[in-house]
Amino acid sequence: MEKKGNKLVGLFNAEAQVLIQIGELRAKGHEEENLYLVAKRDEQIPLLIEHTSVHVDTEDRDNFKGKFIAFLSGEDITKDAFNRMGLDADETDYYFQQVEAGKLLLYTDSLPVIEPERTIPADSKDGHPGEEQKLALHEERLNVEKERVQTGEVQVQKQLVEEDKEIQVPVEREEIVIDRRPVSEGTEAAEDEQVLSPKEAYEKGDAIYIPLSEERLDIGKKKVVREEIVIGKRKVKDVQVINETVRRETADIEENGTVHKTEKP
Numbered sequence: 585m586e587k588k589g590n591k592l593v594g595l596f597n598a599e600a601q602v603l604i605q606i607g608e609l610r611a612k613g614h615e616e617e618n619l620y621l622v623a624k625r626d627e628q629i630p631l632l633i634e635h636t637s638v639h640v641d642t643e644d645r646d647n648f649k650g651k652f653i654a655f656l657s658g659e660d661i662t663k664d665a666f667n668r669m670g671l672d673a674d675e676t677d678y679y680f681q682q683v684e685a686g687k688l689l690l691y692t693d694s695l696p697v698i699e700p701e702r703t704i705p706a707d708s709k710d711g712h713p714g715e716e717q718k719l720a721l722h723e724e725r726l727n728v729e730k731e732r733v734q735t736g737e738v739q740v741q742k743q744l745v746e747e748d749k750e751i752q753v754p755v756e757r758e759e760i761v762i763d764r765r766p767v768s769e770g771t772e773a774a775e776d777e778q779v780l781s782p783k784e785a786y787e788k789g790d791a792i793y794i795p796l797s798e799e800r801l802d803i804g805k806k807k808v809v810r811e812e813i814v815i816g817k818r819k820v821k822d823v824q825v826i827n828e829t830v831r832r833e834t835a836d837i838e839e840n841g842t843v844h845k846t847e848k849p
Contacts, residue, residue, distance in 0.1 A: 585605065585785070586692075588675075590693060590695075591691055591692065591693045592609075592691060592692050593679070593690075593691040594689070594690050594691070594717075595679070595682050595687045595688070595689055596687065596688045596689075596690065597687065597688070598688070598724075599629050599630075599631055599632060599688065600722070600725075600830075600831070601634065601688075602621065602629070602632060602690055602721040602741070603631065603686050603724075604637060604722060604724075604831060604833065605690060606619060606632075606638065606690070606724055606781065607720070607721075609692065609696075610719075612696050613696030614692060614694065614696050615636040615694070616636050616638050616641075618692050619638045619639065619687065619690065619691075619692045619837050620638065620639045620690070620691050620692065621638050621639065621640050621641070621642075621689065622640075622641045622642075622679075622688075622689040622691050623640070623642045623683065623687060623688050623689070623692075624642060624643055624683055624684060625643060625644055626640075626642050626644040627644075628642075628686070628688065629642075629688065631722075632832065637719070638690075639832070649688060650827075651653060651709070653713065690760075700710050708744050713788040719835060720832040721832070721834065721835060722832070722833050723831070723832030724832065725829050725830065726826065726828055726830060730747035738815070738817055739811065741772075751800060755798065755799040755801065756798065756799045757796075757797070757798030757799065758796045758797050758798060759796065760796060798819055803844035
């Protein structure tokens with residue numbers, strides 16, 4: 585934290601950093617009741633609100649919301665949360681903008697309290713003092729939030745593709761067959777084994793007309809369903825490994841002189 589006159593001021597990015605700083609200030613003799621914290625929203629500092637006695641100013645609190653709105657309108661008397669720090673106008677505006685950007689501001693203008701020497705009362709038993717002093721130890725814990733983002737897009741559309749097809753279709757056609765048969769002298773020509781009907785052959789004058797026919801292809805196209813494409817989505821669960829460094833407080837007990845100590849299980 586930065587010392588400004590008789591005040592200590594610090595900006596922090598996370599609640600865990602503020603908890604560690606409060607622990608260090610308590611170790612130096614500062615009382616939590618003399619510490620002030622300014623944040624944008626309560627949701628940034630749930631542990632500080634619930635487990636400490638630090639004075640808190642945020643937009644979510646009635647005693648700060650009106651000041652916040654009035655501050656934006658330019659009234660000097662609305663900077664109460666920052667004016668308590670006794671800073672000049674430029675510094676006040678700077679710290680206010682930092683809090684607006686999501687920073688946590690911790691400050692105090694009180695001197696550390698000197699703790700009296702602790703003595704073991706005469707009526708204590710087994711070396712245990714009649715009163716106990718508690719020191720809260722804090723630690724950082726990872727807070728992971730998930731956000732759904734679009735990573736891709738699938739677009740399915742139809743396009744017309746042309747290709748050549750070759751198929752073989754059997755067809756029939758008629759052709760004329762001319763069979764020349766010699767007739768021996770003195771014998772009559774044999775009767776035709778096959779006699780054509782009038783539709784198949786007819787005479788006109790001295791000529792015989794035989795119509796010939798054939799099959800011709802009539803090609804057409806029709807559209808049929810060849811296949812179906814079904815498109816859907818499914819959720820796949822993966823596990824992502826997060827490696828982060830967290831800090832925690834431990835108690836460092838320093839003994840001077842003769843100390844009678846009993847460890848509780």
